Amino acid sequence: MAQQRDEDNFRSQVEDRLDHLFQEDSPEATDEQVGLVEHPLKNLKAVLLSIDWEITDSTMDSLLNEIKNVEYVYSEDKILLTFLQLLGSIGRYVKANKGRAHPEATRVINSVYEALEKVALTEGMTRPEKEKMLLEEVTKFKKLKELVVLRKAEKKEPAVLEVAPAPPAPPAAPAPEPERIPAKEIPAREELHAEPRTEARFAGMSPHEAFAYALEEIKEVIRAEFKALRAEIKLWRESK
Amino acid sequence: MAIINLKKKEVQAKIVYYGPGRGGKTTNLEYIYKKFRSRIQTEMVTIKTHGDRTLFFDFLPIEIGRIKGYDIRIQLYTVPGQVKYESTRRLVLRGVDGIVFVADSLAVRRKENVLSLKSLADNLSSYKKSISEIPLVFQYNKRDLLDEGIPLLPVEWLEKDLNSKLQAPSFEASALKGPNVVQTMKKIIIMTIDSLRKDLT
Numbered sequence: 001m002a003q004q005r006d007e008d009n010f011r012s013q014v015e016d017r018l019d020h021l022f023q024e025d026s027p028e029a030t031d032e033q034v035g036l037v038e039h040p041l042k043n044l045k046a047v048l049l050s051i052d053w054e055i056t057d058s059t060m061d062s063l064l065n066e067i068k069n070v071e072y073v074y075s076e077d078k079i080l081l082t083f084l085q086l087l088g089s090i091g092r093y094v095k096a097n098k099g100r101a102h103p104e105a106t107r108v109i110n111s112v113y114e115a116l117e118k119v120a121l122t123e124g125m126t127r128p129e130k131e132k133m134l135l136e137e138v139t140k141f142k143k144l145k146e147l148v149v150l151r152k153a154e155k156k157e158p159a160v161l162e163v164a165p166a167p168p169a170p171p172a173a174p175a176p177e178p179e180r181i182p183a184k185e186i187p188a189r190e191e192l193h194a195e196p197r198t199e200a201r202f203a204g205m206s207p208h209e210a211f212a213y214a215l216e217e218i219k220e221v222i223r224a225e226f227k228a229l230r231a232e233i234k235l236w237r238e239s240k
Numbered sequence: 241m242a243i244i245n246l247k248k249k250e251v252q253a254k255i256v257y258y259g260p261g262r263g264g265k266t267t268n269l270e271y272i273y274k275k276f277r278s279r280i281q282t283e284m285v286t287i288k289t290h291g292d293r294t295l296f297f298d299f300l301p302i303e304i305g306r307i308k309g310y311d312i313r314i315q316l317y318t319v320p321g322q323v324k325y326e327s328t329r330r331l332v333l334r335g336v337d338g339i340v341f342v343a344d345s346l347a348v349r350r351k352e353n354v355l356s357l358k359s360l361a362d363n364l365s366s367y368k369k370s371i372s373e374i375p376l377v378f379q380y381n382k383r384d385l386l387d388e389g390i391p392l393l394p395v396e397w398l399e400k401d402l403n404s405k406l407q408a409p410s411f412e413a414s415a416l417k418g419p420n421v422v423q424t425m426k427k428i429i430i431m432t433i434d435s436l437r438k439d440l441t
Contacts, residue, residue, distance in 0.1 A: 009308075010307065010308055010433075010437055011430065011433070011434060011437070013307045013308065014304065014307060014312070014429070014430060014433050015426075015430060017304050017305055017307060017312075018304070018426045018429060018430070019426075021276065021279050021280065021302075021304070022272075022276055022279075022422045022425070022426065024275070024418070024422060039388075039389075042388060042389045042390065045388065045390060046390045046391065049346060049385070049390065221324060224325070224328070225327060225328060228297075228328045228331060229331070231297075232331060235299070239252075
C-alpha cells in the first residue's frame with residue numbers, strides 16, 4: 001500500500017515536472033496563407049511529398065505532369081510560371097539521375113516549392129516581395145547548377161551531368177511581359193541533365209564497370225556505418 | 241537499458257523515435273528543441289546527409305531534474321528512416337527503454353509504415369526485447385495535411401494496420417506544426433519511467 005502510494009507520488013512528480021518544462025504557450029498566430037483545399041497546388045504538393053529517397057520513374061513522371069498542369073493554370077502569371085519552370089528543370093534532372101543526382105537537388109526542389117506555395121497562397125503579398133522570393137530561389141538554382149558542373153569536373157564523368165541548351169518554352173507560356181526582375185536573373189529553361197536512367201546506365205556498362213559502380217555504392221554505405229559507430233563510441237565515452 | 245546509478249542517484253533513460261523514412265522523426269525532435277530550447281538547456285545533435293536526411297541519428301538529451309532524490313535524464317534519439325540503414329537502426333536501438341513509432345499518415349506510405357513496424361519488432365527481438373512489452377507510443381504524423389486536401393490514411397486504418405494487437409497509446413499529430421508532439425513525448429517519458437520505477441522506489 002505504502003509502496004503503491006510512493007509510486008503514484010513519484011509518477012505525479014514526473015508529470016508535474018514535464019508539464020512545467022513543456023508547457024506550451026498559446027497557439028502561434030496563424031499566418032496569412034489560405035489552405036490548399038481545392039487549390040491548383042494541392043496535387044503538386046501531394047506528389048512532392050510522396051517523393052522519397054527511392055525516387056522512381058512513376059513518381060517523377062507524376063511530378064512533371066503535375067507541374068505541366070499547374071503551368072497551364074498559371075500561364076498568365078510570369079512569376080509563378082518561373083517558379084514552376086525551376087521545379088520542372090530540377091525535376092527532370094532528378095528523374096534522369098535518380099540516386100546519383102546531386103544531394104542539393106532535393107533541398108532546392110523543396111525550397112522552390114515552399115517559396116512557390118507562399119507566393120501563391122499568401123494574400124496581400126506585393127509584387128516586389130514575390131520577386132524577391134523568386135530571385136532567392138533562382139540564386140539557389142544557379143548555385144545548384146554550379147555544383148552539378150563542379151562535381152562533373154571533379155569526377156571527370158564524361159557527358160554525365162551536362163548543362164544542356166535550353167529547350168523551347170512551352171506553348172502555354174505567355175509572351176514575355178514587362179518584368180521588374182532583371183531579365184538576366186530569369187533562368188532559361190536550362191536542363192541540368194542528362195544522365196541515363198539507372199537501369200539504362202547499367203545496361204550500357206561493361207560487367208567490370210557495373211561492378212565498380214556497385215562497389216562504390218557499397219563503400220559509401222560502409223563509410224556511413226563506420227561513421228555511425230565512431231559517433232556511438234564517442235557518445236558512450238562522453239556518457240562515462 | 242536505462243543507466244541507473246544508485247550511488248550517484250542518477251537515472252538515464254533512452255527513448256527512440258522509430259518509423260519510415262521522411263515520416264517526421266527528426267521533425268519531432270526539432271520541434272521540441274526549437275520550442276523549449278531555453279528550458280531544456282541542452283544541445284541537439286544531428287547528423288544529416290543527402291537532401292537533409294538523417295544519416296545516423298538525432299540526439300536530444302533532456303534534463304528532467306531531481307525527483308525523489310534522483311536526477312532524471314532522458315535521451316531522445318531518432319533512427320535514420322532510409323531502408324538501407326537497417327544496421328544503423330539496430331545499433332541505435334541498443335539499450336532502448338521506450339519507443340515512439342512515428343507513422344506517416346500519407347496514403348501512399350501505408351506499406352512503408354507496416355514494413356517499418358516489422359523491422360522495429362525484428363530489431364528489438366535481436367536484443368531479446370519484445371515490441372509488445374516495451375513502452376511504446378504511436379504517433380500518426382502529418383495529420384495537418386488533411387486540411388490541405390492531401391490524401392491521408394484514416395486513423396482507423398492506421399490503428400488497424402499497426403496497433404490492433406499492440407493496443408499502445410496513439411496520437412494524431414503534426415510534427416511540423418506542433419499539435420500532439422509534446423503530448424507524445426510526455427506520454428512515452430511517463431510510460432518509460434513507470435517501467436523503470438521498480439528500480440527506483
